[in-house]
Amino acid sequence: MKPASFEYRAPEQLDELLELLADDFTDVRVIAGGQSLVPMMNFRLSTPELLLDLRRVDELGALEHRPDGALSVGATVTQARLLRQLEQQGGWPVLAEGIRHIGHPQIRSRGTVCGSLAHHDPTAELPALAVALDARMTVAGPQGRRTVAAADFFTTYYETVLEPGELLAEVVFPAWPAARGWGFRELARRRGDFALVGAVATVDRDAAGATAEAVALVLFGVGERPVRLGGVEQALAGKPLDAAALASVEPLVAEAIDPVDDLHASADYRREIAVQLSVGALADAWERSSARV
Amino acid sequence: MSELIGRSVPRVEDERLLRGEGAYVDDLHPSGCSEAAFLRSPQAHARIVSIDVEEARSAPGVIAVLTGADLAGELEPMVFQIARVVPETVRASTGAVSRVHPMPAIPADRATYVGQPLAVVVAESRYLAEDALELIELELEPLPAVVDPEAALEPGAPLVEPEWEDNLALEYRYRRGDVDAAFEQAAVVVEEVFHSHRHVASPIETRGVVATVDPLDGTLAVSASTQTPHQLRDFLAGALRRAPETLRVRAPDVGGGFGPKGAIYPEDLVIPYLATRVGRPVKWIEDRSEHFAATTHGREQVHRIALAADADGRILAVRDSIVHNCGAYHTLGLVVPYNTLTHLIGPYDVPAVDVRLRAAITNTGVVAPYRGAGRPEAVFAMERAVTRLARAVGIDAAELRARNLIAPEAMPYATGMIYRDGTEQVYDSGDYPKLLARARALVEEEPWAERAAGRRVGVGYAAYVEGTGVGPFESAALTVLGGGRVRVATGASSQGQSHRTTLAQIAADALGVPFERIEVVGGDTAAIAAGFGTIASRSLVVAGNAVAKAAAELRAAVLDAAGSLLGAPPESLTLADGTIRPLDGDGPELPLADLAGALSPFNPRRPAGAPTELHAKAIFNPGPVTYAAGVHAAVVAVDPATGAVEILRYAVSHDCGRPVNPAIAEGQVLGGVMQGIGGALYEELVYDPDGQLRTGSFMDYLLPTAGEMPEIRLVHVDCPTPLNPLGVKGLGEGGAIGPPAAIANAVEDALADLGVVVRACPLTPDRVRALIRAGGGDGGATAGAGATEVAA
Known part of the structure; x- marks a missing residue:
């Protein structure tokens, strides 16, 4: 359980880093927190020739509120740092709750937000949160920068739209309306484990507060990537999320997902739980939401 | 004069360890040390067609590459004497037959389990050794593999050992009383199949070996993360054809053993051999991937058990057929499978018994003792069956147990069985009804439904006995050092059991020397020549009494020497608090330090004929084992919608005889309970039908962590044994014996009205939901109609 030989560079300039990353003749991986990459290297499942450490590039460590109310999180911002910021300054409570489910404090103090997104374990919390919150991913590469919607970023297990030579430079979470309600439900074998199944929901009520104007529901641990349940969202829009409304979407959840068996749980079980967690997360989100101001 | 025994003296081990000053095998860096890595079989059963190591041999930093063919003339296949031992009384009582087969250190012709070593690389570093492993070209021809033990015993099953006509390694049958008649007369019969699944012990420190040849005298020094350094020395002496005196084996700080480090492994032989062959120190540290595949596993039995009872729930007979x-190798003979027999009936008074066991070899990792060693398997079957019986009879599960427990007045109680050591099995002491009552009180004192918040609550019990303190012997040697300190050397090494504290308490009391002046040395064949090791809940009983015995002899020697120095009869003197004084208080005092100084050869005025050192050693040979016992009780909340199980409280009442250090005893029990909870809810080692290991990391094999630790309450019910002078019983394993049965019983209790029958652990949320569905009830799943439709 020792990694194969590799070269290690830690440039201070982003240009230099991107140049090294774009070398077509070298198998390059970037590292920041290393919480997934290092074990994979120790198992020799990943054998990069060059390991590029992002942590000396100052601009990748930015964590800032933008004028439009969005929150941008740079590539080397750790999960613990983002959580601390959210807890101290408020906003995006669902993001804070989701991050608390990632591993343990030791893991979150090393693991980065963008690292988890780029790694894309489909049972992880952050990819689902990014999709549910309509996050925008800033991708830096040899041709400059491009922005990818979170909904389009994740392709399949451990794969994203990132091309060789590209880096997830930041993730931007749009402004969080104070009246928005949220729900985060996760079932794991142990506290801190990757999810068997998880559900993220948000609800924005109308100005009267009587019905849901907009609903988001994203599940994780039920397929090759986070699954946004557009059918459920549409079915609930314009309604109050009462027990009858929630019960009516249960079959939609079950039909929309295609989970798989593994050692920890069967596909049938995951489907069953996905329905329960979806209903629970939506109910929480409805409960926590208030009339749009 | 007992002042320290019975007191929770703080552990003297902790300061070093908590400061990070412990020295484990991997912390030892002999000058010029090389490192080894093993190529391991990727297949469960295969013929070795070829292993091409040429490229690996010329890889950077590689010192040597050896295959089984290279070792064929050098290292004989490994034979474990214990596998051959079947005492005549056991044979007469059960017809036990044990068939053993040698285990090649590295096979030349055939691989028989995934993870078996097939080649070894020695290089300048572990990194370079692993690089070279990737250059070895291994050609295997797959052979049919058998994984399931019952399938292995079917006619026509693939043969794990081609020389054998079947896969049957061990067989016995024990019968007492008229079982058939009891079943015919019974008012109630319950019959069920219960599985104990496979575990891996997962000590925080994996195995490791470092071997060095002393250039001055050729001594082969081996440091290994082992529970049994003396046995490893004796094994290596035979296998390497060396006099035992030319070997020194040490167990340095060891980060947990739990049984698997009491075995001897191919790597334990190959690494010392390589040190003699390559002329450099060689180190091998097992990585966690290797540990899952190649360290011995535990458990895995199938019980087809039936209980016959009268209408009041009095058990009339037990019938059990065990596989x-x-x-892949039958290395330990009777140890685990026969423990199952002698612990199956446990604390109950049962007139008729018929137990048959067949043990199969399969193409899986070797199964050997793991904390409990055959007992948790027995207790899971029996205590599940007893709980089923209570339901069938229609009385409370604790009450049914109470009706069947052996009464304290019946002690000593002969079971009619023969223990593994060949002696008659006799429970020497214990108060089982009191143990049950105390455990029951701990769970019945609160209204649990309030804490369950809408979930279902269940209570489950598990009662057990545990034979502890098995022989043949342990050694202790005590020496007075300069300054009046006393060194205690023992053959019992420690993997975290606090020997340096508890054995010092015993020595301090027996000698009359302050605790702080006692130092305990274990795990080093150079510190004491004979020893057996720390296994099987035995060290406090066997090593503790050896220390007490040697200390009594040393005390007599001290008083003798002091008497001749002071001109007083020894019987007029006493040693207390490190000072020799006249018993009547009238006369000079002599600190032990001064006595040691006066006896020193450097003292020109030392009395003629006085000894030059104060030293005593003793061997303690225990008689039959002494019986610890316990009753565990679990209170669980089950969410019927998700199948999630939460332990609201776990209660333990236990009898470890006379506790030497109650805090340490409690720590042992709590640790055992957590390992038991692991098996009940989280841990399972899984092979696929082809013998591929599916749980190769802690991502797949889940251990309970601090976050999973429930509230655990513990009470001592002390019944000192008459079988040894200290009155102590062992308790290293007890905590791990009860939890799978107690928790399974509690989960079933919570779901009883749904027709749920728990037949195996771990009780994962998915499995609990499956049990609810199989029971025919939805279990009141809260998500409503949609969830039910999906489930159907």
């Missing part, structure tokens, strides 16, 4: 999975 045990040995793994």
Whole structure:
């Protein structure tokens, strides 16, 4: 359980880093927190020739509120740092709750937000949160920068739209309306484990507060990537999320997902739980939401 | 004069360890040390067609590459004497037959389990050794593999050992009383199949060996993360054809053993051999991937058990047909499978018994003792069956147990069985009804439904006995050092059991020397020549009494020497608090330090004929084992919608005889309970039908962590044994014996009205939901109609 030989560079300039990353003749991986990459290297499942450490590039460590109310999180911002910021300054409570489910404090103090997104374990919390919150991913590469919607970023297990030579430079979470309600439900074998199944929901009520104007529901641990349940969202829009409304979407959840068996749980079980967690997360989100101001 | 025994003296081990000053095998860096890595079989059963190591041999930093063919003339296949031992009384009582087969250190012709070593690389570093492993070209021809022990015993099953006509490694049958008549007369019969699944012990420190040849005298020094350094020395002496005196084996700080480090492994032989062959120190540290595949596993038995009872729930007879999975090699004979027999009936008074066991070899990792060693398997079957019986009879599960427990007045109680050591099995002491009552009180004192918040609550019990303190012997040697300190050397090494504290308490009391002046040395064949090791809940009983015995002899020697120095009869003197004084208080005092100084050869005025050192050693040979016992009780909340199980409280009442250090005893029990909870809810080692290991990391094999630790309450019910002078019983394993049965019983209790029958652990949320569905009830799943439709 020792990694194969590799070269290690830690440039201070982003240009230099991107140049090294774009070398077509070298198998390059970037590292920041290393919480997934290092074990994979120790198992020799990943054998990069060059390991590029992002942590000396100052601009990748930015964590800032933008004028439009969005929150941008740079590539080397750790999960613990983002959580601390959210807890101290408020906003995006669902993001804070989701991050608390990632591993343990030791893991979150090393693991980065963008690292988890780029790694894309489909049972992880952050990819689902990014999709549910309509996050925008800033991708830096040899041709400059491009922005990818979170909904389009994740392709399949451990794969994203990132091309060789590209880096997830930041993730931007749009402004969080104070009246928005949220729900985060996760079932794991142990506290801190990757999810068997998880559900993220948000609800924005109308100005009267009587019905849901907009609903988001994203599940994780039920397929090759986070699954946004557009059918459920549409079915609930314009309604109050009462027990009858929630019960009516249960079959939609079950039909929309295609989970798989593994050692920890069967596909049938995951489907069953996905329905329960979806209903629970939506109910929480409805409960926590208030009339749009 | 007992002042320290019975007191929770703080552990003297902790300061070093908590400061990070412990020295484990991997912390030892002999000058010029090389490192080894093993190529391991990727297949469960295969013929070795070829292993091409040429490229690996010329890889950077590689010192040597050896295959089984290279070792064929050098290292004989490994034979474990214990596998051959079947005492005549056991044979007469059960007809036990044990068939053993040698285990090649590295096979030349055939691989028989995934993870078996097939070649070894020695290089300048572990990194370079692993690089070279990737250059070895291994050609294997797959052979049919058998994984399931019951399938292995079917006619026509693939043969794990081609020389054998079948896969049966061990067989016995024990019968007492008229079982058939009891079943015919019974008012109630319950019959069920219960599985104990496979575990891996997962000590925080994996195995490791470092071997060095002393250039001055050729001594082969081996440091290994082992529970049994003396046995490893004796094994290596035979296998390497060396006099035992030319070997020194040490167990340095060891980060947990739990049984698997009491075995001897191919790597334990190959690494010392390589040190003699390559002329450099060689180190091998097992990585966690290797540990899952190649360290011995535990458990894995199938019990087809039936209980016959009268209408009041009095058990009339027990019938059990057991299949045990040995793994690829049958290395330990009776140890685990026979423990199952002698612990199956446990604390109950049962007139008729018929137990048959067959043990199969399979193409899986070797199964050997793991904390409990055959007992948790027995207790899971029996205590599940007893709980089923209570339901069938229609009385409370604790009450049914109370009606069947052996009364304290019946002690000593002969079971009619023969223990593994060949002696008659006799429970020497214990108060089982009191143990049950105390455990029951701990769970019945609160209204649990309030804490369950809408979930279902269940209570489950598990009662057990545990034979502890097995022989043949342990050693202790005590020496007075300069300054009046006393060194205690023992053959019992420690993997975290606090020997340096508890054995010092015993020595301090027996000698009359302050605790702070006692130092305990274990795990080093150079510190004491004979020893057996720390296994099987035995060290406090066997090593503790050896220390007490040697200390009494040393005390007499001290008083003798002091008497001749002071001109007083020894019987007029006493040693207390490190000072020799006249018993009547009238006369000079002599600190032990001064006595040691006066006896020193450097003292020109030392009395003629006085000894030059104060030293005593003793061997303690225990008689039959002494019986610890316990009752565990679990209170669980089950969410019927998700199948999630939460332990609201776990209660333990236990009898470890006379506790030497109650805090340490409690720590042992709590640790055992957590390992038991692991098996009940989280841990399971899984092979696929082809013998591929599916749980190769802690991502797949889940251990309970601090976050999973429930509230655990513990009470001592002390019944000192008459079988040894200290009155102590062992308790290293007890905590791990009860939890799978107690928790399974509690989960079933919570779901009883749904027709749920728990037949195996771990009780994962998915499995609990499946049990609810199989029971025919939805269990009141809260998500409503949609969830039910999906489930159907």
